[in-house]
Amino acid sequence: MLSKRKGITVSRQIMDDQQMHPDATGELTGLLNDLVVAGKIISAEVNMAGLADILGQSGRTNIQGEDVQKLDVFANQTIKRRMEQCGHVCVMASEEDDDIIPVLDGYEGNYTIAFDPLDGSSNIDVNVSIGTIFSIHRRVSASGQGDEGDLLQKGSRQVAAGYIIYGSSTVMVYTTGNGVHGFTLDPSVGEFFLSHPDIKIPETSLYYSVNEAYAHHWFDSTRNYIEYLKTGGGDRKPYSLRYIGSLVADFHRNLVKGGVFLYTRDKTSDEKSEGKLRLLYEAAPLAMIVEQAGGRAITDDGRNILEIEPRGLHQRVPLIIGSKGDVDLAEKFLRGEMG
Ligand code: AHM
Ligand code: MG
Secondary structure: OHHHOOOOEHHHHHHHHHHOOOOOOOHHHHHHHHHHHHHHHHHHHHHOOOHHHHHOHHHOEOOOOOEOOOHHHHHHHHHHHHHHOOOOEEEEEEOOOOOOEEOOOOOOOOEEEEEEEEEOHHHHHHOOOEEEEEEEEEOOOOOOOOOHHHHOOOHHHEEEEEEEEEOOOEEEEEEOOOOEEEEEEEOOOOEEEEEEOOOOOOOOOOEEEOOHHHHHHOOHHHHHHHHHHHHOEOOEOOOEEOOOOOHHHHHHHHHHHOOEEEEOOOOOOOOOEOEOOEHHHHHHHHHHHHHHOOOEEEOOOOOEHHHOOOOOOOOEOOEEEEOHHHHHHHHHHHOOOOO
16 A cells, blocks of 8 residues: 555654554654654755855854854754754763753653764765664653663664665655655655655675775674675675665665675774674664564674663664575574584
C-alpha cells in the first residue's frame, strides 16, 4: 500500500506510524515533526557553506538573526533549541556536549533524545555528505527534568531512530519500529517527500567500507575478513572498497545499495581501544535502522549493538554494520570459524 501512494510527506508518514500504536498520545509525532524542522534549518545552512567566506561574515546572518557560525556548532544549537521547547523531551545528550542537556522548565515531556548534530564534520569544507543522527527513548524517570539514567538505555529500547543526510539532496531516513522510510527534501517547497518507502538492505553486497589505512593495527580476524572479501575466489566476486569517512554517508549508501561498514578496535592505540564511534549517537540509532531494514549490527566481539547497556554518555563501541549476509560472514571470522 505504501508504494502506491504518491507525494506522501514525512509528516503524513509520521502520523500514519502513530496510528499503528493505538495508545499513542501524539508526543512522539510532535517530537519527530520538530526534528524535521531542525533538519530543514540545518540543510539550508549546509547549502550555504562556503558562501559566508565570499559574502563576508558580518554581511550575513542566519535564520535566527545571528552571525554565521561553524556548521557543527550551528547544527548542535539548532537541534537543542527546537528540542528544549518542543514539550516532548525531558533531557538531551549531544556528541558535542560533555554533559546532559536540560530542557526548558515547564516543557518537560516523556522522551529523551541523543544526537550527533553533524556527523562527518571533517568533511564540511570539502562538500562531502554529512548528516544528523538521532536516537529517541521513552523516559524511565517519573516526571520533571530527566537525568542521565533516562539516556543510558540500551538500543533495543529505542522508540525511534533516524538521520538526515545533507548530500546531493537532503534525505531523512527514520524508523519507529515499523520499517524504514526515506524522504527527500524538495527545496522549492521546503517539504520532505517519501522517496524510499519501506527500505530493505540487500541481503549481501559487493562493497565494504573501512579505513584501510589502519590495516596494520587490526586484529587478525578483521584483516582476514577484509582480505577474504576483496580477493574473491571460486565463483565469488571480489568486493570493492567504498569509504567516504562520513559514517552517515557510508551507512546510507550501504543501506540503499548493500554493503558492510566496519570501525573495529585498534590493537596499538589506547585511544581507539573501543573503536571510535559512539554508542548513543551513532552505533545504536544506525543499528535500529539496519535491523528494521533486514540487516545487522554487531561489535567486533560479536555482541549485538542493540543489547549493549551504555555505561556513559560518550561511550565508544566497535561497529560492524550492514547487509546481514556480510555481517554474518564477519562473525564467522570473529569466532575463528573462518580465517
Ligand atoms: P565525527 O562525529 O567527529 O564526525 O567522527 C565520526 C566520523 C565518522 O563519520 C566516520 O565514519 C569516522 O569518523 C571516520 O574516522 P577515520 O577518519 O578514523 O576513518
Ligand atoms: Mg559522528
